[in-house]
Amino acid sequence: MTKPINRKNEILKVARNLFLTKDYDKATMGDIMDALEIAKGTIYHYFRSKEALFEAVIEDIVEENIKHMRTLVKNTPKNALEKIQLLVNAGNISQENEKILEQLHKPANDALHSRLLAATLMKQAPLYAEIIQQGCAEGIFKTEVPLECAEFILSAIQFLTDMGIYPWTEQDLKRRMQAFPILIERLLQAPPGSFQFLV
Template sequence: MKDEREMTRVLKEPEERKAEIMDTAQELFHIKGYEATTISDILEKAGIARGTFYYYFKSKDEIMNAVIERGIAEQIQTLMPIVENNNLNALEKLKQLIVENDRKNAENADMLAYLHQPENIVMHQKSLIQGVHQSAPLIAQIIRQGIEEGRFHTEYSLELAEFILVGTSFLFDSSIFHWEREEYSARMKALADILETTLRTEQGCFKFLHLLAKKT
């Protein structure tokens, strides 16, 4: 038993160290911004040698990508209970995902604000890209469920999911577009119409987006 515990500790140690370095980098990116943070800053704050850093990461860009991928993966993990809930139909799942994502964005307002800073533009762009890559398969899975249920009708579940995510991520990004309340509401209503049209589903299925827009 002792040998097994020691083996487990040794095997876990590199991952724990890697996570600690990522935590340090993320904290510095938040405080100083990605552009202003140097590898030397990370080494000093983490208390590690340069060789240790390069054992896990080839560059500052690589550790940034790792931080972004981890953050998005954690967000997606919180949504999996909705995606995997067999008691919900596809439309109910999409509705809950949209509402939950809106709630998460409100909770993480500080995190989003720091991504929107000019010095973090690279992180912001890569976050949007990774968000689409990791989220699209989940949305596509729900769309395929809707097709099986006879609610949705499309031959392009993944591609449609990508278009939806790219469009909403860009158009509703407050660092790019500064919509007045009425303008935002109009675009949410348009989104409801677009979803109903592209998924060829019943009119009014996404009317809840109208109500969501009023709360924003």
């Protein structure tokens, strides 16, 4: 007999593959039941609706990415700036999950989109705060509030560059992206040019 946690993970894995290959609107719970050869009651025991399953898939993607980021930080002997650059590169989940994340930009999913952005921020901020604290010890940064700096920076970047939330023009987006390195350097009192890799 399959253990509940294993069954739930099986459903998530199949659903993730389904949402990566089929439009969300056309994907059905029946597709997943057929693929796993499970009864309707089984899938609805774990997920009350397709929307709930979709949300769980995205949360699973985010959690998987956070684990990867934690491993990077733990296993690299680099200085704080180099670690931040590693995290920024590792934090981009859109490339492998493009079709899934496209669904979040649909008006019907606005609330889910905002919740997941906020959840991602809350999981990433402590990682960045740890590195900012390291940077303070190394003399690269200077702040007494590393966690709040991390929250402020991440929320600004995530929300102000999200085309699903704000209908920026390419020029608007470029202007903001060019300003972020300067603003972050001032907030963390970092050497000029430290965050130009963001542009």
